Amino acid sequence: MMFTLIRTERFEQDIKKSRFLAQAAPAGSEEEARRFIAASSMPDAGHNCWALRVGDVYRFSDDGEPGGTAGRPILQAIEGQGMDRVAVVVSRWFGGILLGAGGLVRAYGGTAASCLKAAEREPIVAYATLSVACGFAEEARIRSSLGSFPGTRVETTGFTADGVRLLVTLPQDRSDAFVRLVTDISRGQAVVERGGE
Secondary structure: OOOOEEOOEEEEEEEEEEEOOOEEEOOOHHHHHHHHHHOOOOOOOOEEEEEEEOOEEEEOOOOOOOOOOOOOHHHHHHHHOOOOOOOEEEHHHHHHHOOHHHHHHHHHHHHHHHHHHHOOEEEEEEEEEEEEEEEEHHHHHHHHHHHHHOOOEEEEEEEOOOOOEEEEEEEEEHHHHHHHHHHHHHHOOOEEEOOOO
């Protein structure tokens, strides 16, 4: 199961006199992630390295640090925490001591990971949309059975000569059980069509 952040989180630490500040936030789209990155980059920092992951889209930047020592470790921290729909910026103020490539990887990745570990998170739930055409008699029984499907939303979208058409949105992993339930309640008479997931 993948998780996203509930709110923005910050974490700061000093490593060999260099100051590292990580800021992480939920992001529903790449554009939202890029706005957060731009707003969170510290103008007085020597480097503002970042990574984002939104579904299949992932991007990262070393912002002048040696290639592969900052952005990729931040992205690995996001993935290592099982996160999605997240953007992380790690700003660095140089303290005069060179960290070397391995030290930079540990510093950027570790700061990002510590920030994400401290953050409050919530699971990402995939939803399915089903269209149900059923008789008037079955509608009440279908609606009353929705209590066993937490997180489900139902709305009436129209009427037919014999009944009603419902649009049901529920957690995707419960959709097969819901279809079986509707089939049982209607004795196979209801028509269920899957929409977007």
